[in-house]
Amino acid sequence: MATDQLSLLTDKYQINMMYAHWKNGTHNKKRVFEAYFRRLPFGNGFAVFAGLERIVRYINQLSFSEEEIAYLATQEEQYDSGFLDELRKLSFTGTLRAVPEGTLVFPNEPLIQVEARVFEAQLIETALLTFMNYQTLIATKAARIRKIAPNDILLEFGTRRAQEADAAIWGARAAYLAGFDATSNMKAGMMFGIPTKGTHAHSWVQDHASEEEAFRRFAEALPNQVTLLVDTYDTLKSGIPNAIKVGLELQKKGITVKGIRIDSGDLAYLSIHARQMLDDAGLKHVQIVASNDLDENLILNLKAQGARIDSWGIGTKLITAADDPSLGGVYKVVAKEEDGIYIPTIKISGNPEKISTPGKKKLWRIISKRTAKAEGDYLALAEEIVHGKTYLKLFDPVHTYMHKIVSDYEAHEVLHTIFEDGRQVYQLPGLDAIRAYHRSQLGLFWDEYLRKLNPEKYYVNLSQQVWDIKMKLIQEHLTTKRQDEGRNDTV
Numbered sequence: 001m002a003t004d005q006l007s008l009l010t011d012k013y014q015i016n017m018m019y020a021h022w023k024n025g026t027h028n029k030k031r032v033f034e035a036y037f038r039r040l041p042f043g044n045g046f047a048v049f050a051g052l053e054r055i056v057r058y059i060n061q062l063s064f065s066e067e068e069i070a071y072l073a074t075q076e077e078q079y080d081s082g083f084l085d086e087l088r089k090l091s092f093t094g095t096l097r098a099v100p101e102g103t104l105v106f107p108n109e110p111l112i113q114v115e116a117r118v119f120e121a122q123l124i125e126t127a128l129l130t131f132m133n134y135q136t137l138i139a140t141k142a143a144r145i146r147k148i149a150p151n152d153i154l155l156e157f158g159t160r161r162a163q164e165a166d167a168a169i170w171g172a173r174a175a176y177l178a179g180f181d182a183t184s185n186m187k188a189g190m191m192f193g194i195p196t197k198g199t200h201a202h203s204w205v206q207d208h209a210s211e212e213e214a215f216r217r218f219a220e221a222l223p224n225q226v227t228l229l230v231d232t233y234d235t236l237k238s239g240i241p242n243a244i245k246v247g248l249e250l251q252k253k254g255i256t257v258k259g260i261r262i263d264s265g266d267l268a269y270l271s272i273h274a275r276q277m278l279d280d281a282g283l284k285h286v287q288i289v290a291s292n293d294l295d296e297n298l299i300l301n302l303k304a305q306g307a308r309i310d311s312w313g314i315g316t317k318l319i320t321a322a323d324d325p326s327l328g329g330v331y332k333v334v335a336k337e338e339d340g341i342y343i344p345t346i347k348i349s350g351n352p353e354k355i356s357t358p359g360k361k362k363l364w365r366i367i368s369k370r371t372a373k374a375e376g377d378y379l380a381l382a383e384e385i386v387h388g389k390t391y392l393k394l395f396d397p398v399h400t401y402m403h404k405i406v407s408d409y410e411a412h413e414v415l416h417t418i419f420e421d422g423r424q425v426y427q428l429p430g431l432d433a434i435r436a437y438h439r440s441q442l443g444l445f446w447d448e449y450l451r452k453l454n455p456e457k458y459y460v461n462l463s464q465q466v467w468d469i470k471m472k473l474i475q476e477h478l479t480t481k482r483q484d485e486g487r488n489d490t491v
């Protein structure tokens with residue numbers, strides 16, 4: 001896996017922009033950038049933010065080694081030595097705010113906010129997006145699976161099918177923080193303290209003269225913890241009878257077979273029969289694990305068919321987010337420093353939903369005191385007072401007539417300060433604390449927003465002031481455009 005030395009994990013255009021800023025003497029000007037996504041993956045009603053631990057590690061290591069500087073010097077003849085000296089001195093000196101991992105998040109709200117010299121803010125864009133986009137995607141997929149199997153054991157089995165090692169490791173972590181119980185990935189287990197679990201492969205059975213002997217030897221080697229894979233030859237006629245035979249025999253020696261795993265065939269039919277056969281043999285404690293290209297849709301389907309499965313091993317479709325394999329998070333500048341103050345800035349697009357929302361903002365989650373449920377998210381300018389008002393008007397920035405008035409509310413700030421003037425001020429919680437926090441987040445939302453299919457839209461609203469600035473900048477842009485086109489009609 002990649003080392004934690006990742007300063008060059010950036011796109012060349014960032015280095016080129018850094019260079020051009022340096023040439024123009026603007027590299028120390030401050031900017032505010034915000035990272036957000038525009039569309040929820042999998043048709044889900046929310047996403048689960050993840051990636052912050054990796055971001056913190058990355059920011060803490062940010063510096064260029066002599067080897068990296070020497071490499072950069074070979075890439076563009078123009079990079080002159082003064083620029084390379086500037087890179088030699090580089091570390092992160094800005095302020096970074098982010099949503100804690102496990103938070104439920106929604107489109108078009110800032111999940112990371114970077115306030116820093118443009119030189120640094122530009123450099124880190126690519127890495128921040130890669131961490132946020134992938135890990136948030138996998139955590140969201142895992143949350144969908146957890147949603148339809150609330151009481152089952154969920155095992156992350158994806159490493160061999162992941163898009164390389166980093167994805168396997170950080171994906172295993174993302175799945176665990178959003179509700180999986182364990183991973184098969186030993187490296188992720190060691191790095192993060194995730195519980196590890198494993199059964200055995202078909203090769204173990206093929207390696208022995210008979211299936212029965214394979215089961216006996218495995219169970220004797222690892223007493224009281226084995227799950228036997230029963231589908232190598234014939235699940236109902238051979239695998240389960242052999243597992244029962246060995247299970248009963250070893251029981252007399254005080255060894256318990258914990259489970260069986262079915263990895264092919266009709267998982268509903270086979271699990272129903274397997275349960276019956278195990279129960280009839282007096283092995284009610286033996287659990288049934290299923291695997292084979294599973295995802296939340298298949299699991300829901302299998303449950304509807306009455307499948308008797310206690311534990312699900314889920315690999316490919318989770319770790320690659322197979323049905324929606326990338327989160328399109330973006331990083332946009334929203335304010336730039338001029339003469340010591342921040343001026344809001346906007347990115348215009350032909351598609352109104354892609355027009356950025358200007359200004360350095362704070363993100364608030366508005367909670368009804370009466371129901372203790374979230375009423376909507378609210379984006380206000382950093383200096384706006386959102387607490388303690390008698391009421392707040394929440395309106396949708398795209399369909400502005402969609403609004404509601406909330407009173408008797410609490411406003412919780414969603415972005416936390418992680419680095420302040422380059423110093424880490426946020427202590428990363430342990431993974432179990434993140435899992436507990438994620439569960440408490442789910443409790444803040446009505447189930448209508450959380451359901452797997454066609455969830456209700458949860459609104460991310462703009463304050464009047466943010467809206468007014470956005471409209472003003474759009475008007476200014478249209479006026480300039482008309483002037484440039486030589487038109488004198490007014491807007």
Ligand SMILES: Nc1ncnc2c1ncn2[C@@H]1O[C@H](COP(=O)(O)OP(=O)(O)OP(=O)(O)O)[C@@H](O)[C@H]1O
Pocket residue numbers: 263264265266267268269291292293294298301302305
């Ligand atoms: N009862 C069921 N209803 C719907 N889908 C199922 C059911 N049982 C299994 N599946 C899924 O159907 C897909 C194909 O399974 P199947 O066992 O036929 O194929 P396979 O992987 O090619 O099997 P094999 O390993 O024997 O070649 C898998 O994703 C599996 O999880």
Ligand SMILES: O=P(O)(O)OC[C@H]1O[C@H](OP(=O)(O)OP(=O)(O)O)[C@H](O)[C@@H]1O
Pocket residue numbers: 157158160161200201202203263291292293294313314315316317
């Ligand atoms: O199906 P997934 O959700 O991706 O879960 C991981 C898969 O990896 C293993 O199969 P593989 O054929 O690689 O190895 P095996 O020989 O142990 O069956 C395992 O048996 C699962 O089927």
Ligand SMILES: O=C(O)c1cccnc1
Pocket residue numbers: 157158184197198199200261291313315
């Ligand atoms: O432990 C298992 O059964 C396992 C682990 C990884 C992939 N497939 C299966």
